[in-house]
Amino acid sequence: FGTDYDLVFTTTALNSELPQFIIDPIMTYKQQISLRYRVLKELGLNEVDRSVDELFSVIRTYAQVNDTKQLREELEYFLLKQKQDSPLENFKALPSLTDYLKPDFIRRTSEKLTWQQAVKFACHPLLEDQMITELFIQDCLDQIEEQGYAGYLGSQTCIPHTAPQNGVLKDGISLLIAAEPIAFPNGKKIHFIYPLSFYDLTKHLKAVNQLADISNDSTFLNRLKESSDTKTAYQLIRQVT
Template sequence: MLIGGWLSRQGDSLDEKVKAIVVCPKGVSVSRLMLSELRELFPEFIFLDSLSVREFQQYEFDYDIVFSPIFLETDKKLFIANSFLEREEKYQLKKQVMLELHGYIPFDINVEDLIGIVKKYAVIENESSLSKELQQYISQDDARFEKHKQHEVPAVNLSELITPNKITLKKSVFSWEEAIRMSAYPLVKSGHIETDYVNAMIHHCQKDPYIVIAPNTAIPHAAPEDGVNDVSMSLLKLDEGIKFAEEYEINIIIVIAAVDKNKHLRALMQLMQLVGSEEGRRTIIGATTSEEIYSVIKNYSV
């Protein structure tokens, strides 16, 4: 809900996207590989998690579909898929999912039939090259699909945005405003945001119900037009928490700046998983170096 609120203000919506999970009983490494393959095959979906069967049975987040190599009891749409998909298996799975979700299967076109029609009305100078190019065009990895991928803004992981030079560690600060300025300083210095964006965050934070997203954790932010030059994040860790709105003591302040609806989405979902983990938050708060914090961030950037 909290991440969804942030996205809706950026002009995006989780409700408009298919939310998927991967359930694999074959261990963490295999599960992550399966998740990676499916993300590439269905870039339009949001993949929330890769889970063991036991984790799946206790999973509380809302989702629309499940991918798994085994049968599972679920009232959601379940797609059985091997842990390692061959090219033809990917094509068949894509067709199956499109039929279930959108009500149609991509029409299979015979290249030889197409060439036969062309021959009736034109002279073909290089039939083999024409056949090859037509096949590429109508297959699952055809020119249309590649062109679409080239125009997509590549999603980035949390570890690509919050790097060690974007992490600040301090014992304490005098005020909430100082905490925001200190957290945002690496992004101002690098040119990712303007000082106007920092001022806008301070102005809006007191009336923003989404700023505190987990115990000891807050994400001050403002609108892209307030001074964002490129998608970016930074993190401030305080040994002594700073009071926010008299109710919360905050030790982790993560500044989020976005200009694109999609590029930051994966990082936001990973951030949600990180701050939702008591162990993850505790490890960050107890860290003594930016490298220690970055190591935690990398663990959630899969």
């Protein structure tokens, strides 16, 4: 980039002399707090260190500490959380995955589909319910063809999505469960496709975090794959979210 920067946030290590913080694409509240602490400490703006040292000294005077590193981390987390003006994790107030994913938005297939056919099939419930336009589907297909496409969670899940201006009309999520693995351009064998239509980008964090959790749970994915019908699949997802 031609513009000057002081520090970099990235999901992969970059060739840069600037301070850089490597982060997960989806972070828990504790990870967010930890990141805030590391950034403030790196920039010399953190007053938490002194408070941690003082608390740590008091605790060691009256208690036996078995894991000093973990205790320090927990104290840092607690103090920063107390100072947080607007907590980042107010998940109870945010919609869950099943607030977006309706039972009749789920499809199953045992056919051997191309990835293009599968993505279109997965998007059809949203298109039919007028939550997206054809532009949404085409933009998702174009993105998936690009080298380095990152719209995957775990090893079996793809999450086609795009910006609101590219055919997003309403908030919604659909799901295609494929009995046969679908070969995507990067070599991934996909069984689950969740098109994500988010018009209001301020409310989807909880749903995406839940989706990330179940996409990395191989036991749950096997149960979902073996579910007898879409209603059973929906209930399985509802139970864990």
